[in-house]
Amino acid sequence: SQTIHQWPATLVQPVGSPLSLECTVEGTSNPNLYWYRQAAGRGLQLLFYSVGIGQISSEVPQNLSASRPQDRQFILSSKKLLLSDSGFYLCAWSVLGKKNSYEQYFGPGTRLTVT
Amino acid sequence: AQSVAQPEDQVNVAEGNPLTVKCTYSVSGNPYLFWYVQYPNRGLQFLLKYITGDNLVKGSYGFEAEFNKSQTSFHLKKPSALVSDSALYFCAVRDGTGNQFYFGTGTSLTVIP
Numbered sequence: 001s002q003t004i005h006q007w008p009a010t011l012v013q014p015v016g017s018p019l020s021l022e023c024t025v026e027g028t029s030n031p032n033l034y035w036y037r038q039a040a041g042r043g044l045q046l047l048f049y050s051v052g053i054g055q056i057s058s059e060v061p062q063n064l065s066a067s068r069p070q071d072r073q074f075i076l077s078s079k080k081l082l083l084s085d086s087g088f089y090l091c092a093w094s095v096l097g098k099k100n101s102y103e104q105y106f107g108p109g110t111r112l113t114v115t
Numbered sequence: 116a117q118s119v120a121q122p123e124d125q126v127n128v129a130e131g132n133p134l135t136v137k138c139t140y141s142v143s144g145n146p147y148l149f150w151y152v153q154y155p156n157r158g159l160q161f162l163l164k165y166i167t168g169d170n171l172v173k174g175s176y177g178f179e180a181e182f183n184k185s186q187t188s189f190h191l192k193k194p195s196a197l198v199s200d201s202a203l204y205f206c207a208v209r210d211g212t213g214n215q216f217y218f219g220t221g222t223s224l225t226v227i228p
Contacts, residue, residue, distance in 0.1 A: 006158075032214050043220040044159075044205070051214055090158055094216075102166055102209065103149050104216055106158035 002027035006091050006107035014115055019064075019078040021110050023091030026072065031093040033074040034104065035066055038088040050074060086114045117142045119208050121219035128196045129227050136191040136222045138206030147209040148189040149216070150180055152202050159205060165189060176200070196226045 003026045013019060025031055035047040046059045048066035056066050063082060067075045074091060091107040118141045128134045140146055147166055151159040163174025165182040173179045180191045189206060206219040 034216075042203075044218045046215065049214060088156070092159075094214075096214070102147050103161050103164050104159075104207075105161060106151075108158045109156070111156065 002093075002105065004091060004093055004105055004107040006089075006110055008110060009108065010111045012113045012115060013081050015083055016080045019076070019081050019085070019112070021076040021089055021091075021112075023074040023076075023107055024072055025093045028072070028093065028095060030071060031095055033068060034092040034094070035074065035076050036090040036092065038090060038109075039086075044090070047076070081114045083114050086112055088112075117208060117210055117213075117215070117217045119206050119217050119219040121204075121206055121222045123222050124220070125223045125225070127225045127227060130198055131195050134191075134193050134196040134200070134224065134226070136204050136206075136224060138189045138191065138219060139187050140189060140206070140208045141187065142208050142210045142217075144210050148180075148182060149207040149209070150174065150178070150189075150191050151205045151207065152176075153205065153221075154202050162191070162204075198226045198228050200224060201226045 005024050032051050034049045036044045037047055038044050048056055048058055050056050050068045053068050064078050089110045092104040094104040120139045122137055149164045150162040152162055153159045162178050163172050165172050170182045178193050180189055182189050204222050207216045209216045
């Protein structure tokens with residue numbers, strides 16, 4: 001079965017510090033990968049998605065970046081955090097066209113607080 | 116452009132009563148529709164989906180949803196609500212060829228004992 005991991009679960013970082021959040025998927029190959037941010041426990045904002053290694057699409061211009069160094073690894077980074085980067089970050093994966101697919105599956109999330 | 120609307124920020128229902136959480140969508144082409152549930156400080160959990168076939172789809176925890184093409188709706192329903200159903204519910208759509216999912220703003224469901 002497929003599983004998705006995110007770490008860390010919780011992070012408190014000062015303004016101006018760097019950020020690295022990691023997401024890995026097991027049990028599937030060539031998934032689409034996604035990073036979302038959820039502010040104030042409500043709507044999801046798509047930040048980045050990737051359809052393959054090294055292929056990143058950015059949805060919102062900001063001081064965050066994403067990379068996909070391996071097929072099942074997706075990393076969210078920042079060189080200098082802003083207060084507005086605080087939120088709940090969710091990684092997700094999906095495939096298209098296979099049995100029992102189409103939907104997204106989400107990781108447990110990372111709660112980031114920028115102080 | 117693809118979009119999803121959840122017109123109710125909050126739905127309250129008494130335990131044991133039927134519940135409905137509303138969702139309407141706009142998508143070019145055939146829609147793939149989904150419902151997710153989120154408990155506090157957790158990731159979203161997949162509940163059910165409509166891809167093709169029967170308009171009434173059944174999912175996890177006794178939830179079901181009805182696809183209505185003419186009304187472009189995909190309302191989530193459950194015949195008898197439980198207190199443990201209290202959570203945040205998201206409707207989402209994916210167009211048939213795209214890689215992106217479009218989420219509604221979420222509906223907070225509270226089941227009152």
